[in-house]
Amino acid sequence: xxxxxxxxxxxxxxxxxxxxxxxxxxxxxxxxxxxxxxxxxxxxxxxxxxxxxxxxxxxxxxxxxxxxxxxxxxxxxxxxxxxxxxxxxxxxxxxxxxxxxxxxxxxxxxxxxxxxxxxxxxxxxxxxxxxxxxxxxxxxxxxxxxxxxxxxxxxxxxxxxxxxxxxxxxxxxxxxxxxxxxxxxxxxxxxxxxxxxxxxxxxxxxxxxxxxxxxxxxxxxxxxxxxxxxxxxxxxxxxxxxxxxxxxxxxxxxxxxxxxxxxxxxxxxxxxxxxxxxxxxxxxxxx
Amino acid sequence: xxxxxxxxxxxxxxxxxxxxxxxxxxxxxxxxxxxxxxxxxxxxxxxxxxxxxxxxxxxxxxxxxxxxxxxxxxxxxxxxxxxxxxxxxxxxxxxxxxxxxxxxxxxxxxxxxxxxxxxxxxxxxxxxxxxxxxxxxxxxxxxxxxxxxxxxxxxxxxxxxxxxxxxxxxxxxxxxxxxxxxxxxxxxxxxxxxxxxxxxxxxxxxxxxxxxxxxxxxxxxxxxxxxxxxxxxxxxxxxxxxxxxxxxxxxxxxxxxxxxxxxxxxxxxxxxxxxxxxxxxxxxxxxxxxxxxxxxxxxxxxxxxxxxxxxxxxxxxxxxxxxxxxxxxxxxxxxxxxxxxxxxxxxxxxxxxxxxxxxxxxxxxxxxxxxxxxxxxxxxxxxxxxxxxxxxxxxxxxxxxxxxxxxxxxxxxxxxxxxxxxxxxxxxxxxxxxxxxxxxxxxxxxxxxxxxxxxxxxxxxxxxxxxxxxxxxxxxxxxxxxxxxxxxxxxxxxxxxxxxxxxxxxxxxxxxxxxxxxxxxxxxxxxxxxxxxxxxxxxxxxxxxxxxxxxxxxxxxxxxxxxxx
Numbered sequence: 067x068x069x070x071x072x073x074x075x076x077x078x079x080x081x082x083x084x085x086x087x088x089x090x091x092x093x094x095x096x097x098x099x100x101x102x103x104x105x106x107x108x109x110x111x112x113x114x115x116x117x118x119x120x121x122x123x124x125x126x127x128x129x130x131x132x133x134x135x136x137x138x139x140x141x142x143x144x145x146x147x148x149x150x151x152x153x154x155x156x157x158x159x160x161x162x163x164x165x166x167x168x169x170x171x172x173x174x175x176x177x178x179x180x181x182x183x184x185x186x187x188x189x190x191x192x193x194x195x196x197x198x199x200x201x202x203x204x205x206x207x208x209x210x211x212x213x214x215x216x217x218x219x220x221x222x223x224x225x226x227x228x229x230x231x232x233x234x235x236x237x238x239x240x241x242x243x244x245x246x247x248x249x250x251x252x253x254x255x256x257x258x259x260x261x262x263x264x265x266x267x268x269x270x271x272x273x274x275x276x277x278x279x280x281x282x283x284x285x286x287x288x289x290x291x292x293x294x295x296x297x298x299x300x301x302x303x304x305x306x307x308x309x310x311x312x313x314x315x316x317x318x319x320x321x322x323x324x325x326x327x328x329x330x331x332x333x334x335x336x337x338x339x340x341x342x343x344x345x346x347x348x349x350x351x352x353x
Numbered sequence: 354x355x356x357x358x359x360x361x362x363x364x365x366x367x368x369x370x371x372x373x374x375x376x377x378x379x380x381x382x383x384x385x386x387x388x389x390x391x392x393x394x395x396x397x398x399x400x401x402x403x404x405x406x407x408x409x410x411x412x413x414x415x416x417x418x419x420x421x422x423x424x425x426x427x428x429x430x431x432x433x434x435x436x437x438x439x440x441x442x443x444x445x446x447x448x449x450x451x452x453x454x455x456x457x458x459x460x461x462x463x464x465x466x467x468x469x470x471x472x473x474x475x476x477x478x479x480x481x482x483x484x485x486x487x488x489x490x491x492x493x494x495x496x497x498x499x500x501x502x503x504x505x506x507x508x509x510x511x512x513x514x515x516x517x518x519x520x521x522x523x524x525x526x527x528x529x530x531x532x533x534x535x536x537x538x539x540x541x542x543x544x545x546x547x548x549x550x551x552x553x554x555x556x557x558x559x560x561x562x563x564x565x566x567x568x569x570x571x572x573x574x575x576x577x578x579x580x581x582x583x584x585x586x587x588x589x590x591x592x593x594x595x596x597x598x599x600x601x602x603x604x605x606x607x608x609x610x611x612x613x614x615x616x617x618x619x620x621x622x623x624x625x626x627x628x629x630x631x632x633x634x635x636x637x638x639x640x641x642x643x644x645x646x647x648x649x650x651x652x653x654x655x656x657x658x659x660x661x662x663x664x665x666x667x668x669x670x671x672x673x674x675x676x677x678x679x680x681x682x683x684x685x686x687x688x689x690x691x692x693x694x695x696x697x698x699x700x701x702x703x704x705x706x707x708x709x710x711x712x713x714x715x716x717x718x719x720x721x722x723x724x725x726x727x728x729x730x731x732x733x734x735x736x737x738x739x740x741x742x743x744x745x746x747x748x749x750x751x752x753x754x755x756x757x758x759x760x761x762x763x764x765x766x767x768x769x770x771x772x773x774x775x776x777x778x779x780x781x782x783x784x785x786x787x788x789x790x791x792x793x794x795x796x797x798x799x800x801x802x803x804x805x806x807x808x809x810x811x812x813x814x815x816x817x818x819x820x821x822x823x824x825x826x827x828x829x830x831x832x833x834x835x836x837x838x839x840x841x842x843x844x845x846x847x848x849x850x851x852x853x854x855x856x857x858x859x860x861x862x863x864x865x866x867x868x869x870x871x872x873x874x875x876x877x878x879x880x881x882x883x884x885x886x887x888x889x890x891x892x893x894x895x896x897x898x899x900x901x902x903x904x905x906x907x908x909x910x911x912x913x914x915x916x917x918x
Contacts, residue, residue, distance in 0.1 A: 108645045111620045203452035290436050290445035290455060306438035307411070309614045313639050314413050317616050 103127060103325040107318045127322035134319055141293060142300035143326075146279060148211060149296055153218030154274035161221050161270050165228025166259055170241065183229075186222035192283050199287050213288035214296070218278050224270035231266035232259070268341035272334065279331055297327045391481040396690060399683035403428030406685050409436040409446065410461035412510070412671070414704035418697045422688065425696060431688060439463055443754050450475045450678065458679035459688055462507065463671045464498040465562065465749045465757075468578065470674065471501040472751040477675035478504040482686045487694055494743035495709035499672045507672030508693040509709035510701065513633025514739035515566060515656045515665045518640070521728070522650040523552060523628040531654045535598045538657045542607040545628060553609035554602070556627050559768040560613055561760035562668065563632075569666035569747050571595035571659065575782075576748050582795045583750065585785050587778035594659060596774035604771050623647045631656055633668035634736040638705020641726045648725075653732040655739060663742045670709070707736060714740060750785065752792065759784045 070076040101118060102110060104127070109120025131139050168179060198217055199208065207213045236259055244254045260267075282298040289295055292303065301323050308315035408419065408431050419433045434457065436442045443466050449455035450473070462470060470476050479485070485505055488496055495509035519531060524541075527548045532538040542554035557563060568575060573591025577584040586592075602608050609627050611618045621627040623646025630636065640651060656665045673692050675685040691697050694710070702708055702719070713719055714737050723729045750756050763784050767777030782798055789796030 107643075110616055111623055111644070112646050199448070203448065206452075206454070208448070208452055209455050286441075287444065287448065290449060291434055292436070303435070303437055303441070306441060308616075308619075308643075309438050313614065313643060315616075315619065315643050 099321060099325055103321045105318060107316065110317050123318070124322070127318050128326070131319045131322045131326065134316070138292060138300065139323055142295050142297045145211070145294060146296040149214050149218060149281070150275055150278045153215045154271065154278040156219040157221040157224060157274040158267060158271045160219060161224035161228050162263060162267050163255070165225045166232045166255065166263065169229045169232035170236065170238070183222045183225055187226055191217070195284050195287055198284070202288065208288055209290050209294065211294055214281070214285045217284055218281065221270065221274050224274055227270055228263065228266050232263060235266065236262045265341050268338050272338055275334060276331060297323070301327065392483045395683045396482050396687040399681060400426055400429065400687040404681050404684045405430040405432065406458035406679070406681060406688060407432040407434060408459045408688065409434050409442060409457040410673070411435050411438045411442065412461060412701070412706070414701045414706065417700045417704070418692060421696055421700055422691055425691070429684065429688070440754060440758070443469070446470070446676070450676070454678070456676045456678040458681065458685035459673055459675055461510065461671050462674050463669065464667070465753045467499065467506055467672060467674070468501055468749050468751045469754060471504060471506045475677055476506040477677055477679070477682045477686065478506065479508065479675065479686060479689070480505045482683065484508065484686070484690065490694065490711060491709050492711055492714060492740045494667055494740065495670065497745070498667065498670070507674035508689050510671045510673055510693050511635060511706045512709040512740055513635050513667050513669035513707065514736065514743050515570065515631055515633055515668050516735055516739045517629060517631055517654045517656050518636055518651055519629035519654060520625055520647065520650050521652040523625045532657045534661050535657050535659055539598065539601050542602055543605065546607050552625060552628055554607060555629050555631065556609035556611045556613065556618065556621065557768070558610065558612050559761055559765040561757040564760070564764070566666045566668040567595045567599065568592045569744060570656065570664060572744065574746060574748070576750050578748050578751055581793065583789050584797045585782045586798070587782045592778065593775065596778065600774050603768060603774065606771065619643050633670065634707040634739060635669060637724065637727070637732060641705065649728050652727055652730055653735045655735060663738070664744050665739045665742045666747070667743055751794070752789065755788060756785045
């Protein structure tokens, strides 16, 4: 019989089969998307969903996606990037600073903050969209990019993650040493702490990025002009064109647009996954 | 998809909240303004003076129309914005109206949604520009739909008199004659599906717009609206006539399980899986642009009826209205006049639209056009006749968009489980009445319910909830009370929250949002008529429904986290 070790664990057929099923389940929509993004509109309606059919029109579709309606897709892409860079970037910065502060400084009300943050993690952002809308409409911020960016700046989950991470990853002794050497608190944060926190920051950045990139409902109710739409809302508008009187289905562009929309996220994950992994496993072993 | 629907529902809830607040901010004026008549001089002067207006529409021809308009009136600039298709646009429009800024000068609004905006005093009465004199230029059925009380809240863009579109090739192959009555239609459905189980007579997965049109044709008039008094009755003879007929298709599994307007649906129309459609006269353009596989196979016939006498209903269709927020309403009205009463009509027809102007409906070039897609049939002869056979006296709810958004949750179950439509409609009626009461309408479930869900308690009459219990925390008035416009808003926001959290992946939340929405209707009288067990997963505590412990999951999973070191 074969022998098993830590480096060569025993294989379980059941688990492997389960994983294979899960893999298929995960990949199938992606495969469907790639296949159908390569079809023309008529071919979409006349061929089966899981096989190629009709002329191969992927590049044609990509060209059309970028030029349809005076290149509005390009604008949406730009908007999404803006919301991600400013919104998710800002959320990461805030989460990092606040998480570190809460982990390493003792001050009254810390428990209160903790309760609020945990409570906030439990509330799905979608549930807050309507109150936020009513508030923003009073401030006159609706239908502006700020209406999407400001709510995106807050990431209770990110804050919690950095908090937990910082508590374990940064030894108090290190901070004490820095203080003895005469470093100010800001300098400690910028030169000592940030480096230690990189895996955590990347993890939070990825989370908030995905969240902002996929943000749908908030921009849907906040924005009325297509020129401020992010990709998600814009693609939905294209999809809705297939409805009712005078319907103009452009499912081929919706599909190609969706494919183009997920590519940056996939790339971001591939580039940052090593940080991500080290972030997830941090603190699992006590040194 | 269900997630999207809940979003839409939530959005609709915002809309209504906004609608009410707006109704109030306008001072609670009577919803039936005196007919203000004016002349078109102001409009002509405004067009001459020029200016800038914003126009929201999703009509495919909008871009061409705007370009043509600006060519004719070079000193008018029209900012065309596609702010979303139907519901999406209404949400945004209502939100902008509520916000007090950001609404366009002119917007496309479907007939069914028009009362919602007219009632909240958001639209300019075009009588003040003398447009009332255009009545003779439009088909009676469309003109009736842009009027609300004495007010004229838009000019009709298109109309959708219903007709029967059928796949002649499939019908001929199976020896099916074009059905003239609904009885024949059902026979055809059975025959076709028996001969070829992959083929269906039509598809209907539960579309409120279609349902209402079918009730309209059958003679049902479920909605009676008088100012803020709303009566709902899905138990009238006309409605029952339709449900009895359509039940046979649902329960016989004779409807294709294909969602309307999906890619599958377009495919099914092309390959004969769906062999007929009862829909509005605007459909041919869709066939031509989106169902290439059906070219030469489809034909048009009058809508089947119950007794063989021609009668039809409207399905869909839009108007262009001037929004009160407009800074230059005369110019906006001038644009609307051009769109639907002058130069804009031809580009609209060219894009495949079905007009509402009698001159165009009766012009030989239009009526006698042989359409190659339909095998050279002069389809407009059938469709124009249909526009003359529309039954009169139909009214939509003043919050139809919301009502439509909860159709799937109530009446939709009849489709899903193949249970009687009457029970489904009774549930829909209840939801409509409840919501109306919450929003400050005096809603009434009028007449005895036709069929009740198994286990349902009192008949609808006993559920009439026209007054608000004084002990209730809900302070919403049954007539507009402008001293407290905020309260209904809060109620609605909470109800919107419930909609989402229910759809969330975290399971049913234990928070008390449901209780917050169960304000007057559920707290007092309405619930008593529901099935004794209440909504599934909710138990009755006192007069309110609370989630049962097993039905909800706590949001925080796992052991309670501690404050990190």
